[in-house]
Amino acid sequence: MILTTLLIGALLVGALITFVVLGVGHFVPWLFVLATIGLVVLVKFREKRKFLVWKDEYSVGIEAIDKDHRKLLNLINQFQTAVLYRTGREFEQEAFDALVNYTRTHFKREEDLMEEHGYPDFEAHREQHRKMIAQVEACMAQYTSEGRQVPLERAVAFLQDWLINHINGTDQEYSEYLRSKGVR
Ligand SMILES: [Fe+2]
Ligand SMILES: [Fe+2]
The missing domain is CATH 4.10.860 (DNA Excision Repair, Uvrb; Chain A)
Known part of the structure; x- marks a missing residue:
């Protein structure tokens, strides 16, 4: 830059x-x-090209979940902006915290929906959420202790893959089931 x-x-x-x-x-x-x-x-x-763009194929057909996913995508983009333009540690940390906090809110919303409607793979999906949170927390702990020594560009790329794999992979698995239960 x-x-x-x-x-x-x-x-x-x-x-x-x-x-x-x-x-x-x-x-x-x-x-x-x-x-x-x-x-x-x-x-x-x-x-x-370094920013994520929402695509229709990411939709799981459930309004509240799509809204969450869009928000998470925007939060990763905000983090990318903070890293790319070197806005300083405070902004980077804020953007990162906002992402982690909203990820928790979103996972809880998904888990409540799955549990409420008796989704058969609920436990496996919840376990995936736990692993994802652990991965992000590890990333965050490294950042908190080492600051800008951590290659943040790599952390952003990791989070981008992490989110797209979640939206376009694991979450597509419950979409049909929940929609068959009338969830929109
Ligand atoms: Fe999700
Ligand atoms: Fe999920």
Whole structure:
């Protein structure tokens, strides 16, 4: 990020100097301008790909659960923003805590629904939730003790996979059963 900013700055300075020395009629300053624009577009494109985007296929067909999943997705994106733009430890910690807290709320909502409607694989699903919370807590403990020494970009990538596997994998398993019980 810092290197890219420096490079963009250098290209802009290059454009400015060559405009002054060679004038606007010369092609060289315009090459600097084009290179700057190209680099900015490339950086924006690459940044965008680092964020999760909701897809219709993620839906489990139950409104409250889909709403939770969207919120979790946004919370991971907020964490990504905090990490990507190096907003500081306080913001990173806040974003991380918000994600963990809402994950607990969401898991409880799913578990209550499964239990209420007698979902046969309830215990196995609850066990998966426990494991997922343990994984995130381990990630959090490492962060709390080591701070920015922990490669946070890797932690974000892990959480992104973790959430998508949950939404698109394990949660799809109860979708049909709960919907057959009239849960929407
Ligand atoms: Fe879920
Ligand atoms: Fe789940």
